[in-house]
Amino acid sequence: MNEDRGKVCSGLTHECGVFSAIGNEHWTNSSEIAQIILIGLQALQHRGQESTGIVTSEGHNEFNVHKGMGLVKNVFTEDSITHLRGVMGIGHTRYSTSAKSTQVNCQPFVVHSMHGSLAVAHNGELVNASSLRKQVLDRGVGLSTHSDSELITQALCLIPPEGEVNGPDWPARIRHLMQLAPLSYSLVIMLKDKIYAVRDPYGNRPLCLGKILSEHQEVGNGDLNTKRVPDGWVVSSESCAFLKITRYEREIYPGEILELTRNGPRTIDIVPTPEGKNLAFCIFEYVYFARPTSIFEGQEVYSVRVHCGRQLALEHPVEADIVGSVPESGNAAANGYSLESNIPQGELLAKNTYIGRTFIQPSNRLRQMNVALKFTPILTNVKNKRIILIDDSIVRGNTIGPIIKLLRKAGAREVHIRVASPPLKFPCYMGINIPTREELIANTKDFEDIAMKVGADSLQYLSVAGLVKAVQKDLIGKKQIVGHCTACLTGEYPGGLPDEIDW
Structure with a gap:
């Protein structure tokens, strides 16, 4: 959509x-x-x-x-x-x-057809929306939006499968749509x-x-x-x-x-x-999007995030006094890192829960003011401490830099960033809005350069193999058939690129 x-x-x-x-x-x-x-x-x-x-x-x-x-x-x-x-x-x-x-x-979306009313709600994005749109338009139907969700609604009404005699066979129509558009x-x-x-x-x-x-x-x-x-x-x-x-x-x-x-x-x-x-469940539902209490593939998201933190500690240990997170997205991974490393976990930043969503600011000064408005360092846990700060992901790097500056100003001796997911390098064409490749910081700098840019003493990411291992850790014993989409990390798209994209 x-x-x-x-x-x-x-x-x-x-x-x-x-x-x-x-x-x-x-x-x-x-x-x-x-x-x-x-x-x-x-x-x-x-x-x-x-x-x-x-x-x-x-x-x-x-x-x-x-x-x-x-x-x-x-x-x-x-x-x-x-x-x-x-x-x-x-x-x-x-x-x-x-x-x-x-x-x-x-x-x-609601449409009124000769077969009655139909309402559709959609999560995702059709990778072959252009070709499906052409099929619908070729049937003489005008679309009121550019949304592929409306496209799905019209396609169900306008492309009936063969064999319908006494009215619409909606399961057959849905199957036909799934063959025309296999994801997402x-x-x-x-x-x-x-x-x-x-x-x-x-x-x-x-x-x-x-x-x-x-x-x-x-x-x-x-x-x-x-x-x-x-x-x-x-x-x-x-x-x-x-x-x-x-x-x-x-x-x-x-x-x-x-x-x-x-x-x-x-x-x-x-x-x-x-x-x-193969099956290709979006792995970033575990990392970033879903609530920690949600259940996917028979396991709670929170436990997977703890596994990610443990795996991150195994891959990228560092001497420090305290492990903390960027509230609240990195909390579970920080817990896992602390458990695996035996470094105490504590709150580093108090979040002002009454601050609403903020917009991209035109200057670094305003971005830093926004961060200061959202977060206040907890001096007891920050001053004169070597800190490991866990975040779930770094996209552009616009937010983590001001946070590190805030911790430095509060007296932190060292700030080591550990990211509980691999670096984002590719856009998503299946329902997640990820910035362009040029905007993703992992495509423009190596890890040392990123650490320097954001003001960290060191910066390391969880590996792709480590993330997959953490996600599948509790699934293996259940002998469950699993498969995860890592396209935004690897560039390997499960259904190929959209028909209008040519790299």
């Missing part, structure tokens, strides 16, 4: 988050489903802050829609939620790109009476299933033990959105088409990864 590759950002930004919910056969039309989706979107707010939307269905072809620019809490009011009645719905939150973005790009996407697709959850055959973007737990309890066969039964089902980009009333069930499998009706979920099909290709 990336309509402007040339945009400038301060670091990494994610495409978006998707969430859907459906009640069981006892559910009545009300705004409760919309409220559950609202809670889910708030939990996914870290995946996108630009715009958000919810679409609900009361069982007929006229959907209830509310979308807008801004944060979830600002777009939805008590009145707007009241009007979102239904027994099922889908929601979306989109990340900030540039000032050009407008409400026309807000998701979910996680989708929730809503018709008037059902929802499809779809994950691309590479498993590049995350998607998982959860149960809405009933407030009523059942007693079975005279047994005094009670259990809570499913009152509905939810699908989310991350399991961190499954709060007290919802229980994590499992991930949507790579290539799976999961149908959810009021009778529950069922797998319609699992489209295999293209021949000769």
